[in-house]
Amino acid sequence: MTTSxxxxxxxxxxxLGILTASLLSFSVSAATLTRDNxxxxxxxxxxxxxxxxxxxxxxxxxxxxxxxxxxxxxIPERVVHARGTGAHGTFTVTDDLSDLTKANVFAGGQSTPVxxxxxxxxxxxxxxxxxxxxxxxATKFYTAEGNWDLVGNNFPTFFIRDAxxxxxxxHAFKPDPRTxxxxxxxxFDFFSHVPEATRTxxxxxxxxxxxxxxxxxxxxxxHAYKLVNAxxxxxxxxxxxxxxxxxxxxxxxxVTKVQGQDYSHMTNDLVTHINKGDFPKWDLYVQVxxxxxxxxxxxxxxxxxxxxxxxxxxxxxxxxxxxxxxNVFQETEQVAMAPANLVPGIEPSEDRLLQGRVFxxxxxxxxxxxxxxxQLPINAPKVAVxxxxxxxxxxxxxxxxxxxxxxxxxLPRDEPQTARYSQSALSGSTQQAKIQHEQNFKQAGDLYRxxxxxxxxDLVESxxxxxxxxxxxxxxxxxxxxxxxxxxYGTGVTKVAKGDLARVKALAAxxxx
Numbered sequence: 001m002t003t004s005x006x007x008x009x010x011x012x013x014x015x016l017g018i019l020t021a022s023l024l025s026f027s028v029s030a031a032t033l034t035r036d037n038x039x040x041x042x043x044x045x046x047x048x049x050x051x052x053x054x055x056x057x058x059x060x061x062x063x064x065x066x067x068x069x070x071x072x073x074x075i076p077e078r079v080v081h082a083r084g085t086g087a088h089g090t091f092t093v094t095d096d097l098s099d100l101t102k103a104n105v106f107a108g109g110q111s112t113p114v115x116x117x118x119x120x121x122x123x124x125x126x127x128x129x130x131x132x133x134x135x136x137x138a139t140k141f142y143t144a145e146g147n148w149d150l151v152g153n154n155f156p157t158f159f160i161r162d163a164x165x166x167x168x169x170x171h172a173f174k175p176d177p178r179t180x181x182x183x184x185x186x187x188f189d190f191f192s193h194v195p196e197a198t199r200t201x202x203x204x205x206x207x208x209x210x211x212x213x214x215x216x217x218x219x220x221x222x223h224a225y226k227l228v229n230a231x232x233x234x235x236x237x238x239x240x241x242x243x244x245x246x247x248x249x250x251x252x253x254x255v256t257k258v259q260g261q262d263y264s265h266m267t268n269d270l271v272t273h274i275n276k277g278d279f280p281k282w283d284l285y286v287q288v289x290x291x292x293x294x295x296x297x298x299x300x301x302x303x304x305x306x307x308x309x310x311x312x313x314x315x316x317x318x319x320x321x322x323x324x325x326x327n328v329f330q331e332t333e334q335v336a337m338a339p340a341n342l343v344p345g346i347e348p349s350e351d352r353l354l355q356g357r358v359f360x361x362x363x364x365x366x367x368x369x370x371x372x373x374x375q376l377p378i379n380a381p382k383v384a385v386x387x388x389x390x391x392x393x394x395x396x397x398x399x400x401x402x403x404x405x406x407x408x409x410x411l412p413r414d415e416p417q418t419a420r421y422s423q424s425a426l427s428g429s430t431q432q433a434k435i436q437h438e439q440n441f442k443q444a445g446d447l448y449r450x451x452x453x454x455x456x457x458d459l460v461e462s463x464x465x466x467x468x469x470x471x472x473x474x475x476x477x478x479x480x481x482x483x484x485x486x487x488x489y490g491t492g493v494t495k496v497a498k499g500d501l502a503r504v505k506a507l508a509a510x511x512x513x
Contacts, residue, residue: 035065043432047164047352051428052436053294053302055348056163056355063164067356070167071364077125078368080170081136084119085214085267086332087274089321091141091284097316100235100288101227102418103345105143106316113142115378116321117335118214118270121153122173128263130255132209132462134200137219137241138337139319140379147374147381149341150239151361154211155204156220157443158304159197161435163356169194188470192477195511196305198485199444205463206447207249207455213269215280216248223339223354224289224302226347228422236289236301236349238308241282241319251458271324279322285313299439304353306443331378336365344419352435370394386413439513444485460489464496475499480507 033041041062048060056063073079096108105112119136120127135154140147160169172190176183191197203209211217219241227235250258258265273280287308294301301308325331338361339354348354365373371392373379388404403411451459463482467475479499483490490508494501 035062036069044164045162046432046434047162047356048430048432049350049352050426050430052431052433053350054426054428055350055424056352057430060164063356064359066164066167067360068363070170071360072367079364080121081117081119081138082125083123083127083129084117084136084332085270086115086117086325086328086335087270087321088323088325089114089116089279089319091139091317091319093317095314095316097227097286098229100229100237100286101345102230103143103148103227103343104145105141105148105343106345112144113382114319115140115142115331115335116319117332117337118266122170128259129266130210130250130259130263132204134204134209135211135214135217137217139219139241140335140337140341142382143343144383145343146383147341147379148343148346149337149339150221151337151339151357152219152221152223152239154217154219155200155208156222156238156240156307157200157203158222158353159191159200160194160353161196161303161305162352163354163360165194166353166356166360184466185470185474188467188474188478192474192481195440195481196303196438198441198481199305199447201463202444202447202459202482202485202489205466206451206459207251209462210250210252210255211266212248212250212254213245214266215245215270215273216243218243218247219282223304223351223357224349225354226349226422227288228345228347230418232422234291234422236291236294238287240285240287240313242285244281244283244318251454252462270321274321274324279320281321282319284316284319286316287311287313297437299437299442300435302349302351303435303438304351306439309443309446330376334369334373334376335378336369336373336376338362338365347421350424372396441481441485441511442513444482445489448486448489456489456492460492460496464493467493467497467499470497476503476507479504480511483508484511484513 033044035041044062047063048057049055050057058064070079090111091114092111093106093108097106098108100106104110117136117138119138120129120131120133121136122133123131137154138149138151140149160166168190172187175181176186191201221239224236224238227237262268270280289301289308289311299306339348340358340362342348348358369376372395375396388406390399390404401411406413448456448459467478470478475497476499479490479494479497482493483504490504491501494504
């Protein structure tokens with residue numbers, strides 16, 4: 001019996017082993033991109049949308065999984081925006097926007113308390129503030145209708161246009177996981193596949209990538225948002241903070257000098273000026289487009305890699321920062337900014353990057369701080385919270401009702417018609433495809449030509465120095481992007497990076513405008 005059992009089992013085990021080895025061999029040798037469950041990914045470049053211009057779909061499991069996994073990569077430091085500085089203040093409306101939105105925060109004369117968190121994007125919590133990086137400019141408005149977060153940067157554009165590429169972009173910017181050292185070749189290996197990043201990379205390698213202070217830089221919402229008025233009319237807007245202190249950046253020589261003296265120069269500057277009563281101020285402006293205006297551009301205005309040139313700016317109000325945090329951890333580090341924190345009258349547009357951020361940022365904060373993060377004093381709204389959410393770690397609420405559901409006759413919770421989202425017409429089929437009007441290089445050239453001669457030279461030296469050590473193919477593709485944007489720009493960087501100009505020109509000639 002024993003022998004028989006043994007003889008019967010071992011062949012079965014051998015067969016199972018052969019099958020397992022075969023499967024392992026297949027999975028290891030296959031070059032197919034997969035999700036964590038092993039299923040093949042059909043498109044890792046474009047989120048699923050409802051038609052060519054519709055919003056992103058929740059059923060896009062590749063997008064959701066990438067963002068969920070990415071949001072959980074660091075404990076407890078933020079994956080991005082780890083190095084931050086915060087301040088309290090007030091935003092006061094000077095131009096009533098009730099023609100555009102029912103949001104109370106923009107009612108004439110309205111004054112709203114705010115908390116602003118400035119930050120570096122890529123570098124860690126204790127990194128020098130002189131390092132080249134975009135700077136986060138995130139504002140939490142404690143409005144009478146709930147909290148609204150305007151989460152943006154000092155640059156008006158972003159590197160990518162689709163949230164499905166966000167984890168890849170940050171991985172490319174972060175240090176090499178094998179050595180924990182920065183590596184330009186990894187970054188440009190990625191960006192040589194992302195021509196839409198050309199304008200924002202131009203901004204990054206200009207002196208705007210090394211601001212002198214948080215007070216002396218502008219802020220941008222980056223994305224287009226929808227404003228909805230009391231009549232249900234929809235307009236698309238972009239938000240811009242304009243510094244009343246002016247703009248001041250460090251050139252490469254100044255960076256070296258400042259870093260040798262103070263690796264927290266931006267934080268020191270902000271804290272010192274607020275403490276002595278020299279309160280920094282920014283005016284808020286909006287650019288406004290009607291829905292039909294979206295089709296009058298030769299690029300997609302909802303593309304986060306684009307600005308809206310020629311669209312007038314309308315001043316809305318002014319923000320003054322007048323108080324430093326009493327405790328940096330409890331306020332600056334525990335503040336949970338997320339584009340999902342919206343109020344009636346302000347909605348996300350169909351911008352593919354924003355659609356992903358609406359999920360990802362809130363998910364990140366819930367992971368980092370827990371499901372009750374919005375109960376923390378720095379995050380708690382100034383209005384009463386009334387819903388059936390319950391339990392979870394660190395729940396400091398004082399719920400006493402037995403009705404933790406809705407609807408209910410025992411404890412009615414109304415759903416006001418005025419809080420409903422606006423309706424958007426949809427057409428076409430679900431798809432995964434690039435936007436139809438890319439125009440990847442024109443605005444980069446416009447930006448380069450807007451710089452002074454010294455600013456151009458600083459940009460050329462900084463960009464060329466980083467590209468010099470990149471692998472030959474990626475370097476020349478990147479140089480062709482810059483040449484396509486502006487021949488003088490591309491030629492200058494090619495010289496510094498020791499590239500082959502004839503090869504650059506040939507590659508640029510193949511690029512679409």
